[in-house]
Amino acid sequence: MSKSLKKFSVFISSFFIFLIHLPFVFAKTIPHKNLTSPVSIGASKVTYSTHDGEVPNSNKVSAYDSLQLNTMGLSKQAFDYAIRGFKSLLAMGKLNNDSIISIVDFSLSSAKKRLFVIDLKNYKVLYNTYVAHGRNSGAEFAEQFSNNPRSNKSSLGFYVTGNTYDGEHGYSLHLEGEEKGINDNAYKRAIVMHCADYVNERYIESKGYIGRSLGCPAIPKQVYKPIINEIKDGSCLFLYSPNQDYISHSIFLKNAS
Incomplete structure (x- = not known):
């Protein structure tokens, strides 16, 4: 070639x-x-x-990581337990509003913003504010809990929000306790969400913690109406504490690690 x-x-x-x-x-x-x-x-x-x-x-x-809830103070265990109970309530047909979950983290001082209202479907924290515990549950921290009438203590666990009404504290929200022996006396005890003058930063500056209720999750006057309107009529509310007696007896957290 x-x-x-x-x-x-x-x-x-x-x-x-x-x-x-x-x-x-x-x-x-x-x-x-x-x-x-x-x-x-x-x-x-x-x-x-x-x-x-x-x-x-x-x-x-996870929603917890993406919403950076740790930087806002919400414990990972509180969030994980809340989602566990939310799923159970949803499966039971208890929730008319499956977009919203509200979590009160009683592991935090009452001087911290420990109420978290989270929109699960639009992926945002709607409200993060102060919330009171019962006067006999503790001073700065909620450490003792009861389902008994006139105990003036908070009751832990899962609730489904009810309808609104005008009562002694003005515009308020009925709460239905979903855990027998733990918070199922909530309606009988008139445990509701309402506003209170003692839930504010001035009180914290004076006492080191906010005022306490008779067991109700009372919230600040500045935001109580929009919060109540957001979570009313069948959404999930979870009052959390790392209290082992509660965790071991809750039907929603049974066998939780």
Whole structure:
């Protein structure tokens, strides 16, 4: 074979290889979006996904982490237990409002904003504010709890919010305790959500903690109406404490680690 023919053969081979790889030269890489938005919350699971669909084998991002609830003071255990009970109540058909969950974290000082109202479907914290505990539950911290009438103590556990009414404390919200022997006397005890003058930062500056109720989760006057209107009529409210007696007896937290 002549030298010119060999050169021509090499040129043809090189050009053919170039044509094969040409599409890959101009191809673009499409990055995955961050896994941040919840798309559904059912009776058995909470699912998070991207707008373009979930990436296989991607890491799940929990609502607790994505909403940075730890930086707001809410304990991880309180949130995990709250979601566990929420799912159970939903499966039982108890919740008319499955978009909202409210958590009171009694592991925190009453001088801290320990009420968290979370929109699970739109993925945001709607309210984070102060909330009182019963006067016989403790001073700065709620440490003792009771379901007994006239105990003036808070009752832990899961509640379903009821209807609103105008009473002794003005616009208020009925609460239905869902745990037998733990908080099921709430209606009989008139344990409701209402506003109180003693739930404010001036009281904290004076005493080191907010005032206490007769067992009701009382909240500040500045925000009580929008909060009550947001959570009324069948949403889940969870009053949490790392109290082992409660945790071991709660039907919603049975066998919880």
